Amino acid sequence: MVVVTEVVHLGDEQIIITRLVELVPTATPTAPPPAKEPEPVTLDIAYESALPNLDPQHVSEKASLDLAESMFAGLTNFNHETNQVEPELAASWVIGMDGRTWTFNLRDDMYWVKPLSTIGDQDSKSGQEIYRAVDAHDVVYAFQRACTAENGVTDAFLLFNIEGCEALYSTIDPSESELSQLGVTAVDEHTVQITLTEPSADFLTITTLPQFRPVPRELVEEFGDEWRNAIDEISNGWQAPKNLVVSGPFVPSADPFSDEELILNRNASWPLPMKGNVDIINIQLELDEMEMFELWQKRQLDISILPAEERDSVLESSPEKVHLITNQTVFYLGYNFDSPVFQEAEVRRAFSAAIDRDSLIDSMFDGRAQGLRHFAPPGVFGAPPEDQVGVGYSPDFALLQMDKSSVRSCKLIPPITMLVSTADLSLLQAELIRDIWIDELDCDEQLIQVEQVEFGELLANTMQNTESSRPDFWELAWPGYYPDAQNFLTDLLHCTQGENRQNRQCSEVDRLMLQAKNTFDPQERIDLYRQIENSFFSESGSFPLIPLYVRGDYSLIQVWLSFPPALSGGEQFDTYLIDQELKRLERSRRS
Secondary structure: EEEEEEEEEEOOOEEEEEEEEEOOOOOOOOOOOOOOOOOOEEEEOOOOOOOOOOHHHHHHHHHHHHHHHOOOOOOOEOOOOOOOEOOOEEEEEEEEOOEEEEEEEOHHHEEEEEEOOOOOOOOOOEEEEEEEEEEEHHHHHHHHHHOOOOOOOOOHHHOOOOOOHHHOOOOOOOOHHHHHOOOOEOOOOOOOEEEEEEOOOHHHOOOHHHOOOOOHHHHHHHOHHHHHHHEEOOOOOOOEOOOOOOOOOOEEEEEEEOOOOEEEOOOOOOOOOOOOOEEEEEEOOOOOOHHHHHHHHHOOOHHHEOOOHHHHHHHOOOOEEEEEEEEEEEEEEOOOOOOOOOOOOOHHHHHHHOOOHHHHHHHOOOEEEEOOOOOOOOOOOOOOOOOOOOOOOOOHHHHOOOOOOOOOOOHHHOEEEEEEEOOOOHHHHHHHHHHHHHHHHHHOOHEEEEEEHHHHHHHHOOOOOOOOOOOOEEEEEEEEEOEHHHHHHHHHHHOOOOOOOOOOOOOHHHHHHHHHOOOOHHHHHHHHHHHHHHHHHOOOOOOEEEEEEEEEEEEEEEEEOOOOOOOOOOHHHHHOOOOHHHHHHHHHOOO
16 A cells, blocks of 8 residues: 545645555566477488498499488489479589580589587587588589599499590599599689580589589598598497588488488588478488388388388278389380381381280289380480370270281281390290280281390390391390480480491481480470470381380388489488478377
């Protein structure tokens, strides 16, 4: 209570009034609660291998490809959703008027980052430390390293189109002077110029490959192989990387770092926008297929291999979680254009259109393949959509084409030989295809002879100028080295610059293939490759071969995860999207 005194005037009279007033306490404002840190989004995966080689220029198996893609920035990036090349370390590039000189303008905000141990160190709680910026000299060194044979870089021959690369590759222990002859130079810290031996638009796709990614020269030269896999023991038994630095969207955690477990954290200094939302990648190593599957069933893994013994039950119970991920090795039957039977395009069209690829795949691979109607497979720059180009399986069309030919009927053809390898699967495929031709084209079984030879002999006997008797047609596969239609169409089928095992005469389509190679506008290249595929595999196409399928494997993917799978190269975990709340709810359910 307080005493309050007031003076009140009533006319000329002044009255003093005193009274007691009760105070009402004023509430002290309450500070708002601190904002809750969002829970990091985690991706949980596993590999069958131990901790792989982390040097991007020595990648081969899936785990090393995935880690190279995540931990090392490329000059460019291959977008697996659009099948287009996009900027990464190179913010832009300019192609000279001669088509041979490529100038790449590099970002100045991409860094080498060192993983730090956070155990017992109050100053390194982030687990990451910027080492220095990635620069043009790192790019030059990577190409020099790839073009030096003693380094054993995978598929280094793809760079032989760079001036001096092939000569350097054949030089034993090259000197600094000899290395400097390579047509890759640092104009300044942020500009690289690459000179090719001839114009090649597909070179841009080659720059996306993980084995040609920049590495830190001074660390590689000082520590050799130890730059990327040496480890230091620290007091509590964990292991931490000693010399490794990375430049990609994810940085390995130094705690732990072992043959059994690896954790990747989002690179705090990565300058490009992430298309996905993954913050942490938990990787378990050295798990077999069944161990992965059991963890996936318990919702402890986001992705798993589907073991063969569990395939039928899972396909029946959870087909929406089973995804076929194909590779880019194309299986095909090649024609000998000098064969008296297959000289005519109508007969070649008929034999191709009679094959039911889906039935063949079901019989041989239990569905683990995708049939092809043209040659460039899914996931390749310049490959048209599979259902838009090519004849595919069409028995009526096959009979019409046979009837239009001079042969008129398959029963009237002379004996023909199909050459296949000694593998049991090759023989099975040949017999299944022969049975299809017997059923669809009314061929005589005795007229189609299947001959098995060693693979080396198969290659030798189907060369253009082989002195031995060439078969009428044969089974082979083309393993794509990089995801560009140039590598699938031109390198295999061009009449002079490709393998051309068919001994096909040059025609207009060969001019189109060279035009595509020398066309630097991406959409124009795509249009040209579509035209080329139509020239080969449409209803009026020349059909130099029969595209059959690309093989694949089933992956189990939880419903909370979505991503564009990498059909070539490594997985791009920075594009993975996880519904974290759905993942939490699903994991809380009893398995």
